[in-house]
Amino acid sequence: MSLLQVEGLGKSYNLETKVLKDVNFTVETGEFVSVIGPSGAGKSTLLRCINRMVEINEGKVIFNNLDVGSLKKKDLRKLRTDIGMVFQHYNLVPRLTVIENVLHGRFGYKTTLQGVLGRFSEEEKEQAFFLLQKLGIEEHAYKRCDQLSGGQQQRVGICRALIQDPKLILCDEPIASLDPNSSKVIMDHLKSITNDLGITCLVNLHQVEVAQDYSDRIIGLRKGEIVFDGKSALLREEQINHIYGTERRELITV
Amino acid sequence: MNEKAMRKSRWITTVSLIIIIGITYLSAVITEFNFIDSVATLPKALSWIFANLWITQETWERLPAILGKLNETIFMSIAATTLAAIISLFLGLMGSKTTKVNNVFSVLARLIASFSRNIPVVAWSLILLISFGQNSLTGFLALFVGTLGFLTRAFIESIDEASQSAVEALQATGATYAHIVNKAVIPQSLPQMLSWILFMIETNIRSATLVGILTGTGIGYTFDLYYKSLNYNAVALVTFTIVIAVIIIELISNRIRKVIL
Numbered sequence: 001m002s003l004l005q006v007e008g009l010g011k012s013y014n015l016e017t018k019v020l021k022d023v024n025f026t027v028e029t030g031e032f033v034s035v036i037g038p039s040g041a042g043k044s045t046l047l048r049c050i051n052r053m054v055e056i057n058e059g060k061v062i063f064n065n066l067d068v069g070s071l072k073k074k075d076l077r078k079l080r081t082d083i084g085m086v087f088q089h090y091n092l093v094p095r096l097t098v099i100e101n102v103l104h105g106r107f108g109y110k111t112t113l114q115g116v117l118g119r120f121s122e123e124e125k126e127q128a129f130f131l132l133q134k135l136g137i138e139e140h141a142y143k144r145c146d147q148l149s150g151g152q153q154q155r156v157g158i159c160r161a162l163i164q165d166p167k168l169i170l171c172d173e174p175i176a177s178l179d180p181n182s183s184k185v186i187m188d189h190l191k192s193i194t195n196d197l198g199i200t201c202l203v204n205l206h207q208v209e210v211a212q213d214y215s216d217r218i219i220g221l222r223k224g225e226i227v228f229d230g231k232s233a234l235l236r237e238e239q240i241n242h243i244y245g246t247e248r249r250e251l252i253t254v
Numbered sequence: 255m256n257e258k259a260m261r262k263s264r265w266i267t268t269v270s271l272i273i274i275i276g277i278t279y280l281s282a283v284i285t286e287f288n289f290i291d292s293v294a295t296l297p298k299a300l301s302w303i304f305a306n307l308w309i310t311q312e313t314w315e316r317l318p319a320i321l322g323k324l325n326e327t328i329f330m331s332i333a334a335t336t337l338a339a340i341i342s343l344f345l346g347l348m349g350s351k352t353t354k355v356n357n358v359f360s361v362l363a364r365l366i367a368s369f370s371r372n373i374p375v376v377a378w379s380l381i382l383l384i385s386f387g388q389n390s391l392t393g394f395l396a397l398f399v400g401t402l403g404f405l406t407r408a409f410i411e412s413i414d415e416a417s418q419s420a421v422e423a424l425q426a427t428g429a430t431y432a433h434i435v436n437k438a439v440i441p442q443s444l445p446q447m448l449s450w451i452l453f454m455i456e457t458n459i460r461s462a463t464l465v466g467i468l469t470g471t472g473i474g475y476t477f478d479l480y481y482k483s484l485n486y487n488a489v490a491l492v493t494f495t496i497v498i499a500v501i502i503i504e505l506i507s508n509r510i511r512k513v514i515l
């Protein structure tokens with residue numbers, strides 16, 4: 001059984017436009033899959049349907065044998081602990097310290113009272129430090145997040161996702177706000193998460209070259225429809241032009 | 255196209271200027287306000303102020319009584335602001351896009367905010383005066399209601415701008431509403447909120463004088479009393495203590511702001 005199955009997924013925010021149209025694909029455990037496509041193609045929406053940050057209108061998302069669309073509140077919480085999420089703008093609490101932000105990833109496992117009181121076990125704290133060390137930012141553990149560079153903040157974001165002990169990590173343009181060096185560091189970390197820890201990664205990317213370098217498989221999205229789904233090596237100029245249409249040229253000059 | 259737009263905007267400026275001048279002239283005529291005359295009375299008014307508004311030796315004896323009333327006023331302002339802040343925090347969470355529980359509460363919170371904010375504190379005092387009479391509760395409530403509206407509005411904005419992205423991230427981890435509010439929204443927006451509360455305390459100490467005159471409480475009442483008994487030296491002393499108090503409060507809150515922000 002695949003880790004993630006998306007069947008006939010359709011989504012619209014309003015009556016006029018359908019953002020996603022009949023999207024079908026599956027992701028196996030341990031895969032590193034990139035989603036590429038022009039701005040507005042629906043990449044972010046697709047990712048947010050998987051952990052139901054937006055409601056699903058049509059079709060099904062099956063994650064770990066659970067029908068995501070039909071989960072009740074409590075089960076949805078439980079589902080979300082299994083899915084980490086990494087954002088373009090890191091989405092940390094800037095005034096809090098690095099370690100506090102990392103531990104936020106454990107809230108899914110806590111009762112309301114435990115979470116509000118900030119009760120974390122020794123193991124959880126050790127795990128947080130272990131992850132910070134793994135991503136090379138343990139010396140910043142007690143700094144406020146707004147004092148860190150973009151690349152460092154994104155690594156905090158990754159730690160927060162990893163401490164959830166997830167089966168899948170969704171990354172919504174994790175390197176779109178970073179310089180090339182930091183981008184490489186982040187992509188290398190994401191890749192090693194999949195290779196070393198066996199955690200599946202589904203990554204939205206703007207840069208086709210990066211997607212080709214890092215992913216096992218690429219999904220091309222255009223106007224809410226999948227127009228390419230296959231091994232990275234099979235993605236040729238022709239397919240890229242098909243995914244981006246005329247917009248590809250604009251993308252490069254920006 | 256561009257030149258046309260520019261010409262049009264210049265034309266609009268000219269017309270607005272003419273309209274403003276026209277309205278100013280009209281209102282002067284209607285209210286029989288004579289600019290030359292009012293300037294002419296200025297020297298007289300100033301010399302009266304210097305002649306009468308002196309703090310004399312014997313008025314200093316009234317200082318303890320005045321300070322007592324001033325204290326009362328300051329504490330009433332702080333109490334009204336703090337209570338309003340607590341309720342505003344709740345309303346702010348309900349009203350903010352990122353932390354609202356449902357649309358009904360959200361609209362309700364925004365409605366309360368704009369209703370109580372768009373009626374000036376003086377009007378609230380007069381309205382409440384009718385139902386509660388001349389006592390300190392009326393003054394307290396007038397400040398409270400005005401502050402509630404202002405702070406709710408300010409808190410909604412603080413929460414919206416401070417925590418949208420972090421709220422999304424924590425939702426995605428499976429955190430509960432209480433986790434999100436306590437561990438992301440409040441830590442991030444608290445300094446901004448405290449800053450607004452301090453601002454409101456300053457404002458309320460100023461308004462409390464006026465509200466006190468109307469509702470017969472605190473330093474405003476003292477002011478009114480001396481004023482009506484033509485004891486202008488005492489009026490000067492009261493004014494002086496208010497000014498000093500406001501300056502001190504402002505200095506303190508600026509210091510606090512520097513620490514928390």
Ligand SMILES: Nc1ncnc2c1ncn2[C@@H]1O[C@H](COP(=O)(O)OP(=O)(O)OP(=O)(O)O)[C@@H](O)[C@H]1O
Nearest residue numbers: 013014019037038039040041042043044045046173
């Ligand atoms: N919350 C929302 N409400 C209404 N419309 C939305 C919302 N979120 C996205 N959309 C619309 O859905 C479409 C797809 O948006 P989405 O963010 O999924 O695209 P994307 O592929 O991630 O684009 P980008 O590369 O710019 O991030 C866009 O037309 C957008 O305007």
Ligand SMILES: [Mg+2]
Nearest residue numbers: 043044045172
């Ligand atoms: Mg997007």
